[in-house]
Amino acid sequence: MAEQKLLPPGSTIGIIGNGQLGRMTALAAARLGYMCHVFGPGQDSPAEQVAHKATVAEYDDRDALVSFADSCDVVTFEFENIPHESVQLLSEHVNVRPSWNCLHLSQDRLIEKNFINDCGIDTAPFKGVDSLDDLEKAVNELGRPSILKTTRMGYDGKGQALIRPETDLETAYASMSNAPSVLEGFVDFQREISVVVARSACGQWTAFEPAENNHVDGILDTSTVPAHLPDGLIEEAVRIAVTLAEKMDLIGLLAVEMFHTKDDRLIVNEMAPRPHNSGHWTQDACYSDQFEQFVRAVCGLPLGSVERRNDLIMKNLIGFDVEKWPDYLNEPNAKLHLYGKSSTRRGRKMGHVNFVYPLGELPKE
Ligand code: AMP
Numbered sequence: 001m002a003e004q005k006l007l008p009p010g011s012t013i014g015i016i017g018n019g020q021l022g023r024m025t026a027l028a029a030a031r032l033g034y035m036c037h038v039f040g041p042g043q044d045s046p047a048e049q050v051a052h053k054a055t056v057a058e059y060d061d062r063d064a065l066v067s068f069a070d071s072c073d074v075v076t077f078e079f080e081n082i083p084h085e086s087v088q089l090l091s092e093h094v095n096v097r098p099s100w101n102c103l104h105l106s107q108d109r110l111i112e113k114n115f116i117n118d119c120g121i122d123t124a125p126f127k128g129v130d131s132l133d134d135l136e137k138a139v140n141e142l143g144r145p146s147i148l149k150t151t152r153m154g155y156d157g158k159g160q161a162l163i164r165p166e167t168d169l170e171t172a173y174a175s176m177s178n179a180p181s182v183l184e185g186f187v188d189f190q191r192e193i194s195v196v197v198a199r200s201a202c203g204q205w206t207a208f209e210p211a212e213n214n215h216v217d218g219i220l221d222t223s224t225v226p227a228h229l230p231d232g233l234i235e236e237a238v239r240i241a242v243t244l245a246e247k248m249d250l251i252g253l254l255a256v257e258m259f260h261t262k263d264d265r266l267i268v269n270e271m272a273p274r275p276h277n278s279g280h281w282t283q284d285a286c287y288s289d290q291f292e293q294f295v296r297a298v299c300g301l302p303l304g305s306v307e308r309r310n311d312l313i314m315k316n317l318i319g320f321d322v323e324k325w326p327d328y329l330n331e332p333n334a335k336l337h338l339y340g341k342s343s344t345r346r347g348r349k350m351g352h353v354n355f356v357y358p359l360g361e362l363p364k365e
Contacts, residue, residue: 006299006300006301007034007299010035011073012073013029014036014038014039014071015036015038015047015075015077015078016077016079017039017047017077018045018046018078019045020349021078022036022038022046022047022051022078023049023340024280024291025295027050028289028291028295035053037051037068039057039059040056055068059086062089065086069089069090074095074298076098077098080272080273081107081153087103097251097252097298098251099250101249102248102249102252105248106270106273109152109154110126112271115247115248119243119244123184126142128181129181129182129183135148135172135173135183139163142184145162145163145186146162146186147161147162148161148163148172148183148184150176150180152179160218161176188262189260191212191259192215192269193257193259194213194223194257194278195208195210195237195256196241196253198290198294198303199250199251199254200296200300200301201297201300203246204302205246205303206305206306208286208290209238210225210237210258211224211225212228219347221315222316223277225308225311226308226362233260233264237256240266240268244268252294252297253273255271257269277352280314283335283354284354285356287305293306310358310359311359311360311361311362312355313354313357313363316349317349319350320344322338322350322351323344328353333355334353337353338350339351
């Protein structure tokens with residue numbers, strides 16, 4: 001497809017994926033006068049409820065993909081686990097941003113870590129694991145504790161096994177169901193942070209400042225800004241995220257999750273070429289939030305200001321946490337965001353609350 005750099009308001013943005021990230025992207029797009037056509041399986045999805053148009057189909061449905069592509073001026077993604085053939089097919093009909101290469105680099109943990117290291121950026125030490133024998137050798141090399149993760153389709157701590165001193169390796173390997181895996185050395189971190197960077201079709205970039213993330217059971221629980229980082233590491237975190245976005249020639253958003261180690265280094269854990277849960281704080285702290293930056297980048301508009309106006313704690317509403325929604329409506333500094341999911345399940349992301357504080361007045365931990 002011939003690259004058309006600027007897509008004016010009134011154009012249609014296609015979004016592959018129809019969850020909450022697609023929903024919040026479609027809302028931001030609507031504010032700028034764009035229409036969104038969302039694509040994904042499952043009726044009454046969070047994104048479908050707010051989009052101009054929805055196609056309900058599987059990600060490998062070629063006929064549905066072609067008619068979807070033909071109805072859009074540009075196509076993007078709200079998650080990265082899309083079959084290669086589908087992205088290729090879309091690209092034959094419409095501009096796809098970010099490119100297949102960006103998705104490919106972040107779909108598979110081994111490819112991702114090799115790419116990051118090739119950019120001169122540190123990850124935890126790692127070894128590919130395709131058999132029990134590989135796992136035994138990798139554990140001998142990387143020691144215990146270490147973490148075994150499937151290379152693909154893992155998110156929110158799913159497809160992972162912690163290898164403790166007493167862990168039986170055969171059981172741990174069996175828990176990966178023979179899927180190609182990677183063993184990672186355990187990082188004894190002080191904190192986890194993430195940076196979301198936007199990069200537009202003309203190479204302009206902006207980065208939101210790092211958020212400090214707290215996970216519970218492998219799922220993001222809170223993100224706090226400002227992060228408690230020593231001088232110099234804020235700039236270093238931004239430099240890392242921007243370097244990765246530039247090296248992959250990304251058009252769109254890149255979220256980069258990092259560990260701040262006890263000896264004050266930054267180590268990249270993983271990255272995602274799309275809006276990210278740890279960027280939801282931007283909705284109530286920045287003039288142009290991550291979803292608006294995403295739309296601007298994908299449509300070739302100038303990027304907005306990422307200046308932060310207040311301190312903020314984002315709290316995820318996971319599973320039945322969402323039942324407290326009336327309480328949040330009574331808190332003057334709480335901004336409630338619900339995703340419109342019709343059924344509540346344990347571990348399911350149902351919404352989030354942004355607790356807003358004046359600059360410098362975050363509650364003490
Ligand atoms: P992931 O799915 O890779 O983001 O992992 C989920 C969470 O597990 C991370 O946010 C960390 O809290 C923890 N974790 C993942 N990898 C490591 C590691 N190599 N060392 C220590 N903790 C980790």
